[in-house]
Amino acid sequence: xxxxxxxxxxxxxxxxxxxxxxxxxxxxxxxxxxxxxxxxxxxxxxxxxxxxxxxxxxxxxxxxxxxxxxxxxxxxxxxxxxxxxxxxxxxxxxxxxxxxxxxxxxxxxxxxxxxxxxxxxxxxxxxxxxxxxxxxxxxxxxxxxxxxxxxxxxxxxxxxxxxxxxxxxxxxxxxxxxxxxxxxxxxxxxxxxxxxxx
Amino acid sequence: xxxxxxxxxxxxxxxxxxxxxxxxxxxxxxxxxxxxxxxxxxxxxxxxxxxxxxxxxxxxxxxxxxxxxxxxxxxxxxxxxxxxxxxxxxxxxxxxxxxxxxxxxxxxxxxxxxxxxxxxxxxxxxxxxxxxxxxxxxxxxxxxxxxxxxxxxxxxxxxxxxxxxxxxxxxxxxxxxxxxxxxxxxxxxxxxxxxxxxxxxxxxxxxxxxxxxxxxxxxxxxxxxxxxxxxxxxxxxxxxxxxxxxxxxxxxxxxxxxxxxxxxxxxxxxxxxxxxxxxxxxxxxxxxxxxxxxxxxxxxxxxxxxxxxxxxxxxxxxxxxxxxxxxxxxxxxxxxxxxxxxxxxxxxxxxxxxxxxxxxxxxxxxxxxxxxxxxxxxxxxxxxxxxxxxxxxxxxxxxxxxxxxxxxxxxxxxxxxxxxxxxxxxxx
Numbered sequence: 358x359x360x361x362x363x364x365x366x367x368x369x370x371x372x373x374x375x376x377x378x379x380x381x382x383x384x385x386x387x388x389x390x391x392x393x394x395x396x397x398x399x400x401x402x403x404x405x406x407x408x409x410x411x412x413x414x415x416x417x418x419x420x421x422x423x424x425x426x427x428x429x430x431x432x433x434x435x436x437x438x439x440x441x442x443x444x445x446x447x448x449x450x451x452x453x454x455x456x457x458x459x460x461x462x463x464x465x466x467x468x469x470x471x472x473x474x475x476x477x478x479x480x481x482x483x484x485x486x487x488x489x490x491x492x493x494x495x496x497x498x499x500x501x502x503x504x505x506x507x508x509x510x511x512x513x514x515x516x517x518x519x520x521x522x523x524x525x526x527x528x529x530x531x532x533x534x535x536x537x538x539x540x541x542x543x544x545x546x547x548x549x550x551x552x553x554x555x
Numbered sequence: 556x557x558x559x560x561x562x563x564x565x566x567x568x569x570x571x572x573x574x575x576x577x578x579x580x581x582x583x584x585x586x587x588x589x590x591x592x593x594x595x596x597x598x599x600x601x602x603x604x605x606x607x608x609x610x611x612x613x614x615x616x617x618x619x620x621x622x623x624x625x626x627x628x629x630x631x632x633x634x635x636x637x638x639x640x641x642x643x644x645x646x647x648x649x650x651x652x653x654x655x656x657x658x659x660x661x662x663x664x665x666x667x668x669x670x671x672x673x674x675x676x677x678x679x680x681x682x683x684x685x686x687x688x689x690x691x692x693x694x695x696x697x698x699x700x701x702x703x704x705x706x707x708x709x710x711x712x713x714x715x716x717x718x719x720x721x722x723x724x725x726x727x728x729x730x731x732x733x734x735x736x737x738x739x740x741x742x743x744x745x746x747x748x749x750x751x752x753x754x755x756x757x758x759x760x761x762x763x764x765x766x767x768x769x770x771x772x773x774x775x776x777x778x779x780x781x782x783x784x785x786x787x788x789x790x791x792x793x794x795x796x797x798x799x800x801x802x803x804x805x806x807x808x809x810x811x812x813x814x815x816x817x818x819x820x821x822x823x824x825x826x827x828x829x830x831x832x833x834x835x836x837x838x839x840x841x842x843x844x845x846x847x848x849x850x851x852x853x854x855x856x857x858x859x860x861x862x863x864x865x866x867x868x869x870x871x872x873x874x875x876x877x878x879x880x881x882x883x884x885x886x887x888x889x890x891x892x893x894x895x896x897x898x899x900x901x902x903x904x905x906x907x908x909x910x911x912x913x914x915x916x917x918x919x920x921x922x923x924x925x926x927x928x929x930x931x932x933x934x935x936x937x938x939x940x941x942x943x944x945x946x947x948x949x950x951x952x953x954x955x956x957x958x959x960x961x962x963x964x965x966x967x968x969x970x971x972x973x974x975x976x977x978x979x980x981x982x983x
């Protein structure tokens with residue numbers, strides 16, 4: 358870490374109201390959560406009103422829009438289904454992301470209690486709580502998502518670098534090649550003009 | 556390596572360039588055009604006075620800010636509709652197949668938004684530093700302009716660049732397989748300078764950066780990186796950032812995945828741990844074969860691609876001398892060497908690196924080849940200053956499987972057939 362110079366004295370102190378308005382990130386241990394709560398039934402009403410058009414009545418997804426629950430146990434499948442209950446590690450992320458960035462196209466329109474209720478409904482839809490559950494700032498950290506231990510820190514330096522830092526072969530490196538897959542067989546590329554020079 | 560023609564100009568093996576040209580000319584029935592060929596009749600573009608040689612062109616008042624000439628209308632960003640549910644949280648692609656050098660023109664440099672490209676003025680702009688600091692601060696754009704500036708050229712590559720190709724050869728063109736990248740010269744303020752103004756407390760070991768847009772795109776960055784080389788940038792390629800690239804202020808995170816280059820930067824929070832936001836849990840984590848996932852895969856590894864010839868730029872001149880060119884880059888430092896193969900990796904030759912390679916910036920390479928007209932399997936292989944050699948897709952799949960989505964830096968193969976048409980393929 359480089360030594361820091363004297364401050365320049367540029368900028369002004371942020372006021373508490375300004376910090377409160379913008380610094381709304383929630384940490385995995387629940388720090389940052391506002392006081393309040395919301396239950397599954399209220400969450401269901403809000404969900405139907407504000408979320409279901411894209412994410413389905415049961416958070417199962419609609420059309421090409423993201424599926425929010427389901428897919429538990431599919432992470433080793435050919436086509437894994439990665440949702441809040443099958444993949445996400447922390448409930449804090451659900452609260453934080455819904456609060457800040459949803460609904461898509463009308464973000465930051467939900468109150469804290471509404472976000473608690475919607476989060477409770479997501480937990481219920483994933484089968485993680487009963488329908489009489491109420492999520493509050495006090496019981497928030499008692500919820501552990503199924504894939505909480507599913508992540509590990511980037512290990513490329515240990516696993517890949519030893520393999521990929523060896524002197525490369527320059528001649529007669531392998532047998533002659535043949536085509537094993539071609540993009541034109543799949544044919545999903547948009548039309549594009551071919552550049553030809555005369 | 557110096558900027559001089561490589562030995563490939565004398566190939567194919569055992570023949571001199573002159574012998575080869577004579578043979579190739581005969582094979583093509585004497586139709587080959589080029590040095591030494593004689594025109595059948597005078598060229599009217601030469602013998603007749605053309606309008607542009609007689610009449611007047613446009614005045615200097617016609618174009619206060621110009622666009623490329625209309626003949627270059629194909630050199631544009633393109634999107635692939637089926638990749639995402641809507642065009643707002645989506646991606647488009649830089650026309651790298653049609654560009655040369657290393658600097659990406661801003662107007663066709665790729666975009667990736669999560670809630671669209673927002674419009675915000677410099678007057679509206681505010682940047683806040685909060686959290687574990689001595690003094691939480693608010694800066695205006697004018698404040699930033701008073702601070703000591705730094706300037707560097709870096710690539711910004713989307714973590715998902717090439718992600719559609721994990722399962723096979725899917726999209727047909729370098730623009731689509733490798734075009735989630737741009738390379739610009741940035742000017743701005745070191746993130747270190749801003750953090751120093753607020754005074755980071757000893758327990759402040761991470762920063763959380765987020766944008767003004769609805770998606771916020773919040774990401775956690777360890778303090779070591781934040782104090783090292785990150786830039787709070789407001790100029791790119793000599794002018795203000797484009798709206799779609801974060802006007803008026805974005806974060807530049809050299810060598811690291813593009814998602815962390817937060818646009819419309821609004822807040823820098825100092826914390827004692829990572830936030831583990833949506834963009835570093837649900838997204839930008841890399842699922843491995845055992846069902847667990849890598850997180851915090853920040854660095855973009857060494858990578859290269861031949862931009863021409865490629866599916867959008869076939870060989871249109873027939874056998875003979877040709878230019879094979881492409882891009883190489885590494886988030887771990889400078890690219891020190893690029894090897895090119897025309898036979899799918901059986902044999903390799905060193906390409907020429909153009910100019911002076913910069914750390915964590917795009918590097919241009921050239922390979923001067925004499926094509927004998929037989930099909931080619933073109934590949935490039937980048938090597939960086941740490942000794943990292945760009946792997947094959949098989950090598951990566953052996954470790955990561957097929958569902959890691961991000962960080963595909965595998966060697967690309969273009970099949971060039973006897974007509975010169977090029978195609979995205981995998982070989983075995």
